[in-house]
Amino acid sequence: MQRATSLVAVNAPKHVAAFSKVAALVETPRGGPSSGSGAKIAGRSRFYKAVGIEAEGDGYCITLDGKKVRTPSRSLLQLPTKALAATVAMEWDAQREVIQPTTMPIMTLASTALDHWDFEFIIEELMKYLQTDTICFPVESQHQEKLATRQEKKWQPLRKWFETEFGGELDINYGTITKLQHDAVAVNNVRMFVDSVRQ
The missing domain is CATH 3.30.2180.10 (ATP12-like)
Incomplete structure (x- = not known):
């Protein structure tokens, strides 16, 4: 494997x-x-x-x-x-x-789902990942130009896909790890998508 x-x-x-x-x-x-x-x-x-x-x-x-x-x-x-x-x-x-x-993380969430069956708890845990996704924290180009260029090439398509799929942009913090303020509509659409899994 x-x-x-x-x-x-x-x-x-x-x-x-x-x-x-x-x-x-x-x-x-x-x-x-x-x-x-x-x-x-x-x-x-x-x-x-x-x-x-x-x-x-x-x-x-x-x-x-x-x-x-x-x-x-x-x-x-x-x-x-x-x-x-x-x-x-x-x-x-x-x-x-x-x-x-x-x-x-997937092993952890799968174990939680099987052991606890509290789907609301699972949703809340999944939603936390929106605040920690690496593609929202690119480096600043003036400090690491080469890495910044590579990140932009790889991550921008993912951010664009998210915007198209969920109807709103991801917040981006360059060079700092602070609380993200994602588009509220997009966040709600993500929550609805995750919630639909239980159907």
Whole structure:
């Protein structure tokens, strides 16, 4: 599996710490070494070599060395589409020597959805990403002209797509990380789009 790559960066949700304590991350025989261990995956050395995807019921699950990943409450991490499963699998595959849950936002959100079923909470967490998207924080050209040119070439099409898709512009802060003031209509349209997923 290829290493995960991304054009954007996001801050992990505040509740990510709640998912770093995992009684049993993967399937093991009852009473096995991970049973009731409350093991933390944050900062834990990567303990697996192969990441895979398997069909499971009417969805797909993630496997680590053939063992199926579970949520913190021990629910099977069963995802509705292969594309979503592939995204989570890439997050696992992208981990290096040490596992960093803060670099696994989709895994975190999927676990939240399966364990809590509070869709309003999920929507609020997703909406926070609009305030942290890297494409809204390009460097200033007078300081890093080469990088600024590359960012403009890669990111402007994404910002244009957003404007067309959601009917408003993204706020841009050059060289500073301050609160963004996105177009209110666009933000509302994004929220409506996310909310439509539950239908």
